[in-house]
Amino acid sequence: MSDLDPSTDTASSLAAWIASVDGCAVAAVDVERGVVRREAWLARTPVNRYFVRVGRGGDPANLPDVVASEARLVELLGQVGLPVPAVPAVEPALAAALYGWVEGTADVSGLAPTVRQHVVEQYAEVLGRLHSLDPDALGVEWMDRPASPEACALAHADSVWNAMGHLALEPLSTFGMHWLRWHVPTTVERLSVLQGDAGVGNFLVADGNLTGVIDWEWAHLGDPMEDLGSVCMHAAMNPAGHMPSVLAHYEQMSAIPVDMAKVRYYCAHLFVRSVVALAAITAHPDPHNPVALNLCYRIVNDRLACQALADAIGLALGEPELPEVPAVVADLAGIVQAGSAELFEVVARNLNDEVVPHLDTGLARNRAEMAVLLVRSLERQHRLGGAFEAIELDELGALLGRRPATVGEGLRTLDGVIAEWGRAREADVLGYLYRRAARTEAVYAPIASLYPDRVLADLG
Numbered sequence: 145m146s147d148l149d150p151s152t153d154t155a156s157s158l159a160a161w162i163a164s165v166d167g168c169a170v171a172a173v174d175v176e177r178g179v180v181r182r183e184a185w186l187a188r189t190p191v192n193r194y195f196v197r198v199g200r201g202g203d204p205a206n207l208p209d210v211v212a213s214e215a216r217l218v219e220l221l222g223q224v225g226l227p228v229p230a231v232p233a234v235e236p237a238l239a240a241a242l243y244g245w246v247e248g249t250a251d252v253s254g255l256a257p258t259v260r261q262h263v264v265e266q267y268a269e270v271l272g273r274l275h276s277l278d279p280d281a282l283g284v285e286w287m288d289r290p291a292s293p294e295a296c297a298l299a300h301a302d303s304v305w306n307a308m309g310h311l312a313l314e315p316l317s318t319f320g321m322h323w324l325r326w327h328v329p330t331t332v333e334r335l336s337v338l339q340g341d342a343g344v345g346n347f348l349v350a351d352g353n354l355t356g357v358i359d360w361e362w363a364h365l366g367d368p369m370e371d372l373g374s375v376c377m378h379a380a381m382n383p384a385g386h387m388p389s390v391l392a393h394y395e396q397m398s399a400i401p402v403d404m405a406k407v408r409y410y411c412a413h414l415f416v417r418s419v420v421a422l423a424a425i426t427a428h429p430d431p432h433n434p435v436a437l438n439l440c441y442r443i444v445n446d447r448l449a450c451q452a453l454a455d456a457i458g459l460a461l462g463e464p465e466l467p468e469v470p471a472v473v474a475d476l477a478g479i480v481q482a483g484s485a486e487l488f489e490v491v492a493r494n495l496n497d498e499v500v501p502h503l504d505t506g507l508a509r510n511r512a513e514m515a516v517l518l519v520r521s522l523e524r525q526h527r528l529g530g531a532f533e534a535i536e537l538d539e540l541g542a543l544l545g546r547r548p549a550t551v552g553e554g555l556r557t558l559d560g561v562i563a564e565w566g567r568a569r570e571a572d573v574l575g576y577l578y579r580r581a582a583r584t585e586a587v588y589a590p591i592a593s594l595y596p597d598r599v600l601a602d603l604g
Contacts, residue, residue, distance in 0.1 A: 155185070157238055158196055162187050165233045165242060166194075177507045182206045182361070183432055193245035195229065200239065203430060206361070208239035213286055214360045215241035217337075220282055226273060227356050246356035248348030252384045259352045264385035265393045266354040267347050268375070272398025275336040275368040284337060287365045293332040297413070298324060300340065300364045304417050312427035315559045316446055316577050320416030323453055323574075326567050329406055332367045340364050341414075342371040343378020369403055373410025377418075379601035380448050381441075388604035408456040408603065415449035436514035439521075440594040443585050450578035451600050459571055464579035466586050467531035488523030492516045520590040528587050536580065543576050 159173040166173070166189045178184040178195070183206055185196040199211035212234055219231040230244030252260050279287065290296040305321055339346065340362030348356045372394065376387050395402045422442035429435045454461050496516045503509045525532075533551055540554035541547030544561075548554035562573060585592050 154198065158185055158187065158198070158240060161233075161235050161238060161240065162189065162194060162196070162242065166192055176505070179434070179506050179510045181434060181437065182359075187242075194232070195243040195245060197241045197243065198239060200432065203433070208236070210361050211239055211241050212236060214363070215243075216286075217284065217360050217363050218243070220284065221274070221360075224277065224282065227270060227354065228360075229356055229358065246348050246358070248350035248355040250345050250348055250358070252344055252349055252382070255349070255352070255384075260384040261386060261389065262352065263347075263349050263354050264344065264375075264390050267342075267357070268390050268394040269397045270347075270354065270357055271339065271342060271368075271371050271375070272394055272400060274339065275334070275371070275400060276398060277337055279335065279337050279365055282337060284365070287337070287363075289335070289365055293330050294328050296332045296335065296365075296367055297328045297370075297409075300362070300366060300370075301413060301417055301420075303364075304420050308420050308424035311424035313556060313559060314419065314423040315555055315562065315573075316449065316581070317416070317420045317423050318559050319562050319573055319577060320412075320419055320449065320453065322562055322566075323570070324413055324416060326570070327409060327457065329367070329409060334368065334400070335365055336368045338364055338366045338368070338371045340366075340371070340374070342374040343376075344382035344384045345378060367406065367410070368400055369406035370410040370413065372402065373407045373412075374414045376407060376411045376601050376603060377414040377448075377452070380452075380598055381444065381595060383598075383601070387601045391603075404603065408452075411600075411603075412449070412452040412456045415445060415452045418445045419449050434510070434514065436517050436591055437594065439518075439588070440591045443581075443588050443592050444595045444598050446581040447578065447585050448598060448600060450574060450581055453574055454578070455600060457570075459574065461575060461578045464582040465535055466583055467528045467535060486523065486526075488519050488526065492519040492523070495519070517590045517594070521588045524590060525587055532583055532587050535583065539576055539579065543572060 155175045155177075159175050160170050162175070163170040163173050168189045168191070172190050174188045175196075176186050178186045183198045183200065183203070185198060187194040187196055197206075197211050197214070199206050199208035201208060215231050215234045218228045221228045222230060229246050231241065232244060233242045234240070235242075252263060255263070288299060290299045301321065301324055305317075309317060309321070339357070339360060341359060346357065346359040347354055348358060372391060375390065379385065379387055391402045391404075391407065394400070418441070422438060422445060425433070425438050426435075426442050429438075451461065495512050500509055500512045500516075503512055536551045537547055537554065540551070540558065544554065544557055548557060558573070565573065
């Protein structure tokens with residue numbers, strides 16, 4: 145579908161296809177772009193509502209073959225009674241999959257704590273049912289079967305790395321992949337179909353109960369502890385529930401023992417996979433996707449990834465030196481009053497005050513609101529970049545043994561010596577990467593404000 149513009153051409157093509165599936169007139173199909181992480185469309189006919197996933201050849205997170213295999217898996221899971229959307233049709237020519245509508249929201253932040261706990265435990269029950277399925281009987285022959293416990297732990301991380309690792313220079317990605325090998329589990333008790341990105345955000349809730357499990361693009365065969373680690377990883381980005389109780393409920397309902405050392409490893413594992421994927425996605429921003437949201441995910445995820453890696457090995461991380469914020473930008477809203485407005489803030493205010501109020505579609509308003517955050521983050525980077533760079537050069541010099549001429553040179557050098565240094569300097573490298581991630585989060589505070597003050601879930 146990469147040859148179609150994701151506006152008029154895509155909408156008209158999808159409407160014609162949906163009409164043929166639904167049995168209605170093309171003119172009766174209303175199609176609207178969804179405000180979601182991966183490209184998707186919302187469709188309505190006189191009788192039905194649909195969710196449409198659309199793949200693109202240039203989108204590493206949403207390739208056409210992934211859209212097709214994801215739909216096939218969801219269809220199979222529905223046949224065995226798991227709460228997933230129906231799959232009325234898949235159209236390879238459009239790289240599109242049509243899903244039946246499931247009522248509910250993925251946002252559980254507004255629910256009462258007891259309700260959040262209840263729905264996350266319901267989700268744990270679904271994961272237990274998924275993990276108890278026989279992959280051979282289910283018919284997922286396209287999923288690779290790992291040949292050893294180490295391959296079971298590393299195969300999916302390797303696939304993400306092989307697909308995306310070369311798209312961005314990111315020492316945290318390189319370090320994280322080596323860390324996964326240094327600490328890889330050497331046993332696996334069972335091989336199960338995994339959701340692969342399990343956690344809050346990937347299931348829907350209505351009236352206080354789980355209504356459907358969505359987003360299966362990372363599904364693969366592996367250790368069930370990986371999905372549990374993923375649930376704990378997601379609980380940092382979207383706090384919901386007391387994780388020790390959730391894990392205990394999973395064990396009780398599924399009769400699958402929970403190995404906490406593996407859960408901690410896989411929590412870090414999922415953060416590392418996200419580091420790799422988000423580094424690639426944000427290094428090649430696609431205007432079809434939510435650029436600001438992906439940047440926020442990357443910025444916050446990088447810091448949490450470092451903390452999860454440290455938590456898994458019992459390493460204490462020191463607090464970072466942060467660039468000093470000039471008084472004039474301590475309060476971004478006060479820039480104009482201080483008489484020092486720059487073009488960044490002019491653009492931000494034009495968008496926020498004069499454009500956003502006049503937009504009447506959800507996607508357009510969201511894009512404009514995110515553009516405001518991008519502009520304000522660029523303004524902040526413009527002001528703090530010099531101080532940030534000075535700290536980075538000093539820290540890279542201390543770590544590498546010589547002060548690099550530029551931050552880029554220092555990061556390339558660090559990326560190249562991580563494998564050579566190995567576990568002997570694990571704590572030194574991780575400490576620096578954590579401090580760098582925390583500084584980046586401080587510099588890009590406007591974007592990071594989409595997910596503020598995120599901390600690792602307490603695993604007990």
